[in-house]
Amino acid sequence: MFKKLTKFIVKQMDPCNELVPVESIAYNEHFRPLYLLKKKRKPKTMFHPTPYYQQTGFTLDDVLLPGEDGKSTEPLHEDSSQFTLTKTSADQADGGLSISFDPASVDLQGGASLSKEFSITPQKKRVSLQSLEALRREREINMDHSFIQQLQRTDIDLYVVTEILEASEETVYKESNKIDGGLKARFYATLCAKVWLLPPSFPNTCTLVFSPVLFFIQGTRENKQTIVIPKGCTLAFRTIPLHIRDGAWDLDYIGAGTVRLQGAIVAQSQGSVAVRRQSYVADGPSQGKLGKVVREVKYSCRIFPILSPDHLLIVFNTIKAVMRDKKLFQELSQKMEDIPEQNDGYELKTESPDLKDLFSTFQHSPGHCLLLAEGITYILDALHELMDDQLLLLLESLERKILSQQLNLVAHLLNHDLEDRMCHFHVDARLLSFPHKEEQILTMELVELSGVQLQEDGSAVSRDEPLESVAALFVALYALRLLSCSK
Structure with missing residues (x-):
């Protein structure tokens, strides 16, 4: 739930894709300004187009030698203006629908539907690059620090967080899945917030409430989850590459940090440099989203056939x-x-x-x-990238030996414009024809959890721009089918 929300916020507020969404609320405090991050050696993919970062647990101040006046780096923090992001939608696929948004209750009757409403006020918090440059001239890296010494023995890229989006108000986010009369409806309760900045000395804590509720009333099944996003919680961040050599450190302000030596040390004058992986080999369909993900998965899984x-x-x-x-x-x-x-x-x-x-x-x-x-x-x-329920459905699909047909169905979905929310289209109904009814229901549920709602006649509608989720499902199906050939 948290990852879904932060990805949506970044997509709406940062069309240039410079901000990276925080994926886990449990570790959001490790992505504060001046925290040090490791960038994982992974290429961007269709299902994860942003870089992968891992927290180190250290800040820049932790690995710097003390300054002459003993000043900390806290005064480098500068706050900018707030933004309010609001979204309200109510969509109905079939049947009668009655929704009333209320803090105490949400009522839905009949049909398959999607409703969503939330309002959040992210606040941008950044470090002045001028003050950061002044700090670079005043203080050196402590080369005796255990983390720095370990870093020198590895081939790791190091980055420092210079800008974040944080929740300026406490936010309660509720999500419900509902099946009524055999048709599934999904809606989101109000996301409301009251936020103010935490003082630096106040501990940044997170509260995660996960409360699934499952009950049956006249053929209705409902599953509810709730997450509390605390004030000051980091939603997204931006980084700058950090290079270290003999106590000195440099920052790559223009992002030209693609060449590294072992231990993230920059030494352009030396002859040995690390070379990045080549781009994906052209193979398979040559156009569209399906062609891109096919080339990607074949290249990344090229070891398994041999x-x-x-x-x-x-x-x-x-x-x-x-x-x-x-x-x-x-x-x-x-x-x-x-x-x-x-x-x-x-x-x-x-x-x-x-x-x-x-x-x-x-x-x-x-x-x-x-x-x-x-x-x-x-x-x-x-x-x-998939939900826990999808992993279980994939394992059941393995046992039922229906991966190939599911893969063909998901490939067909990728031929459509899944970046267009509420896009209505049609798939070949034969792709939804299985020997047993349970296999059809299983497959429709598997696909719907990635954001595409299907009907038995092949009619389909995309929910919330599900391209990345569907691409992840395609990769999972492709890989499991490839590996299962060993049986």
Whole structure:
């Protein structure tokens, strides 16, 4: 829910795509001004067009030597004006509909519908580049700091947060899914807010309320979730590359930070530089969104067709295991992301029996380690964009052996303008014809959770510009079908 909201805010307020939405409310405090971030070595994708960043837990002030006057970096913060973003919509696909927005209740009767209303006031908070430049001349990096020493032994790009959007009012965001008479309706309760800036000394805390409610009344099923976004919560951020060498540090103000040496040290005069990955190889359909995602997934998964059936089965079983276990998912994601940054071999350790076979494969096939880690990371990133319910539906689809037909259906969806909200179109009804009714319902639910509502006759409507979600679903289906060939 939080990621969906921050992505929408950034899309509305930053058409140049310079701001990066915060994806987890639990870690929003790590994306405050002057915090240091690691940029993950991942290319932008159809399902995640923004860069991937990871918090370090340190600020710029943490790794600087003390200044002569002992001043902190807090006075560098400067606040700018606030903006109010409001959105109200009520859409009906079929049947009778009655919606009343009220803080205490929301009533929906009949038909499939979507209603959404919220109002939020983000405030931009930034660091003056002039004061940051003055700080650069006055204070050096503490090269004895443990984080800096670890950084020098890796191949990591380091960035400093210079601008954020934060919630200037407390916001309560409610989401409900409702099925009435066999037709599914989705609506959003009012998102309202009261926000003021937190003083720097006030602890920035987050409250996450997740309250699913499931009940049946005359054939109606309703599922509700609520999230509280606290005042001062970071919604999006902007960064500048940070380069370190022998205590001195530089900031890449114009964003020309694509060449790095080991440990994020800039040394243009030295002969060795790290070369970025090439762009995706042209293969498959040549035009449109479908062609782009097909080329992307074939390139990113190019290692799997050349693996032995036994190794492919190990990868397949591991992916299925992590789809059922969030902690396992996070462990595998982190281990795969760490591999390109290791310069002294690929020794992977785990206590989980579900990961041991895969990690053993890495140690016995060092020639394929980087490509295999890249392919697995790409699949995990796509799965991460899906909802938990979708992961379970995908596993059930695997058991029912209907992935190929679902993949054809999702490919058909990508041929339509999914960047146009409430776009009505039609798909071939034969793509929704399955041997069993449960498989059709499962597939329609899987697609609807990515933002496209389907009817049995093939009529479809896109909800909330679902291109990225549908692209992630396509990648997940493609990868699972590819890996399942090992069975």
